[in-house]
Each structure stands twice: as structure tokens, then as C-alpha cells.
Amino acid sequence: MDIRVTGDGPAEPFLGAASLFETEHDLQQQVHIEIREDPDERTRVSHDDDTHRLVISRQAATSAMARELALHEFGHMRHHEDGHPSHVQSLEEVLFLALTGRSVERRKVTHCYQIANHVKDIYADDLWIGLAPTEKLVRFFESTLAAAVADRPTATSPAWKRLTPAADPDITAVNAAFALALCERHDLLDRGHRIYELARVAARDAPEVGFETFKHRFRALDPEPDESDYRKSMVEITREYVLGGEQAAD
Structure with a gap:
């Protein structure tokens, strides 16, 4: 290098x-x-x-976390050079295929970009986890999720007071699913780890979001997808987030 x-x-x-x-x-x-x-x-x-x-x-x-951040970004660079589907697939195309004819809240569309970034991040982290100790990564996920859960809206905290994406319970639940999925994908957690309790709180705060579904989808990402399979999986995960149970009726 x-x-x-x-x-x-x-x-x-x-x-x-x-x-x-x-x-x-x-x-x-x-x-x-x-x-x-x-x-x-x-x-x-x-x-x-x-x-x-x-x-x-x-x-x-x-x-x-400087070294881990660098390793993470090197993973993205490697996938970019290799033309990995997660790093070349246009999200705009995915949104068009998944949501044509639907009226979608702007915040949901913004969240779709974050979900796509989670998928890219999992593939980037697949390349370096195992090369360096991961305790700091797990602590980072734990502290970030704890802050997001603590910042969630309450009955006395109306939506217009939400100042950051972390305060939105829906995407916080997806973020928790991502963190758990990545950690479980690489066997980084004991079953009694505090992050599980934080994730349960996040999932409870967003009952319309299929927390377990997202965790499974993130954890089970094909390590070597072809372009067609990757596009299909991203269309499905986008519909799952935006449409939820409505998707089943389609």
C-alpha cells in the first residue's frame, strides 16, 4: 500500500x-x-x-478508534477497487425499483440511505475484523446505542424537537439491529452483553420496525453476492423498512 x-x-x-x-x-x-x-x-x-x-x-x-476507523475505510477502498456490488449499486435505482408509485416520507428516504450505508459498512468490516482486537469496536457500538436510546423522544418531547437522526426511534432500532448483526456475524459478543438490553429497548420504542428481521438480514448478507442478487436484497430491505407489513399485501 x-x-x-x-x-x-x-x-x-x-x-x-x-x-x-x-x-x-x-x-x-x-x-x-x-x-x-x-x-x-x-x-x-x-x-x-x-x-x-x-x-x-x-x-x-x-x-x-483511529486505527479501527482507518481499517474500516481501507475496507471500503478495497471493495471500491474490486467493484463489489455493495459499493457500485446505485441506491437511486434501488429506490426506484422498490418504491415506484409510492408516497414516502422524506425522513424514510433519508433512512434508506443510512440502511444502505450499514450494508456497505458490514462488507467493509468483514475485511478487517479478525486482523485487530475488536473490544473498542464493541464499546463504540454500546456507547453509541446507549446515547441514542437515552435521546429517544417521549410523550413530552414532540417530534419537532428531534435534533438528530439518532433521536428517531425507527432508525435507532435499525441501527441497533445493524450493530448486533455485525457483532454476531463475527462472534464478538457474549449472550449477556449489555448491548442486547439496549437493543431490546430500541426495538420496543419502534414497534413498527421489524427489528429481528433487520438483524437477520444484516447478519445473513451473502459474503460474495452477484450484482443481481445484491440488487434484489436491497430492494427487499428497502421495502421492508418503508412499507413494513404493507409489503405482504403486495
């Missing part, structure tokens, strides 16, 4: 991640990592003909 780090921040987490990643995978294109001061720019990846570009905030680059 040809990796270059610029900006005001440490290069060590990224070079260390590259050394780990190279034990099983490689990247043909150069990787340019730019560390910026802006805390809102946690991570952003772009690609051109010969370079992968990762922009990351200094806050993220100096965090305890």
Missing part, C-alpha cells in the same frame, strides 16, 4: 492500520489521508482514477 498522511495530526494510527490490512489485503491505488481541524469532518472518502482520498478530523485521528 502506498499511503501518505498530511495535516496536523498523527500518522501512526494510519500506518499501523495499513500494516495490519496488508497482512490479508492490498490496495492498488495510492491512499492520501488528510487530517483537518474541523470536528464535523469525522471521515469522508472519495476516489478518482488512481487515488483514494480520506479526509478525517483531527479529533477522530487522535481518538482511541
